[in-house]
Amino acid sequence: MMKTLKLKRIVVKVGTKVLAGKDGLDRARLKLLVAQVSAITARGIEVALVSSGAIASGMGLLGFKKKPADLSELQACAAVGQTHLMESYDNLFKAHDKLTAQILLTQDDLDDRSRYLNAKHTFLELLRRGVVPIVNENDTVSTDEIKFGDNDKLASLVASLIDADLLILLSNVDGLYRSDASSKKDEVVSVVEKITSEIESLARKSQDELGTGGMFSKIQAAKVSVKSGIPCVIANGGRENALCDVLDGKSGGTLFLPASSKLAARDCWLCFSARPKGRIKVDAGAKAALVERNKSLLASGIIAVSGEFRKNDVVKILDQAGEEFARGISNYSFSEIEKIKGLKTPEVSKALGYRSADEVVHKDNLAVLR
DSSP: OOGGSSOOOEEEOOOOOEEEEEEOOOOOHHHHHHHHHHHTTTTTTTEEEEOOOHHHHHHHHHTTTSSSHHHHHOOOOOOHHHHHHHHHHHHHTTTTTEEEEEEEEHHHHHHSHHHHHHHHHHHHHHHHTOOEEEEEOOOOTTTTTTOOOOOOHHHHHHHTTTOOOOEEEEEESSOOOOEEEETTTTEEEEEEEEOOOHHHHHHOOOOOOOOOOHHHHHHHHHHHHHHTOOOOOEETTTTHHHHHHHHTTOOOEEEOOOOOSOOOOOHIIIISOOOEEEEEEEEEHHHHHHHHHHHOOGGEEEEESSOOOOOOEEEEEEOSOOOEEEEOOOOSOHHHHHHHHTOOOHHHHHHHHSSOOSBBBBBBGEEEEE
């Protein structure tokens, strides 16, 4: 399939386990990666590189033998290691006459719609000028409240942000494995047409001393990617020509096919990038109106609300069973909805003394999860 894709722009994520050496970065592996990215750009394809490795690099420079558990120590490793990582990338890309740019992100940067769009414009301008953006989570300041969690998720969000044509996740394994009962061996799943519960069960959450995700996080990243209409490949970054092999259809990895219907750009932001601040539970009639008839959410269909969110925050919309089926931007705060839930539209102004909008969530600011 790779050969049939017309690729203009791709996102490559390389994990810590691919880049880390015994005492920090594996410079030979880094040099090989840069050569491949440069070769791809020579084909006329724009590449954004999401790179782990800052903490591993900092650990080596600061003399840590094991990944520290203390947050301040982790952030110190990231601060020292990120500088070294970027310096290494910058020098290696210069040998191929390529400029690099550092982009450090936290969840807050993608929560806010205006900051999200600013980031998008920066990426596109850098790519237009032939610069290779090198992206990492801003581990120096990230805490649990603002962390993406892992760079697999970050890479999928960057791919959606810049409307990439392909996401490649480089790992230390050949792809997603399935046990073959007849041969009693594990085999790589070459193509995944749809990410089902069975596919998710093949991936088990894992952590080791350096990495933060494992195959489970890659499956979740692939889910975001394919719902955004972007195919995703998991391949072994330890292979000599891993990236070029993926583009030439010779990777031997796992290809996740994109969904048949691609979400609009704003819906991608609502569903994947923005962080919901609360929950609104609705009745069956309201759910049918949103899902089947593309209507806005009115106060009359709301049966419960939770979360101390404010006006214009993103919220989850749940059905009566408590299952999330949509997300949207609320025109009212949590406390306001508590007062107007179940009321017909003409009654809202009487309950509040004013009416900000007829709709609690307007259909133009609502995305149904599919």
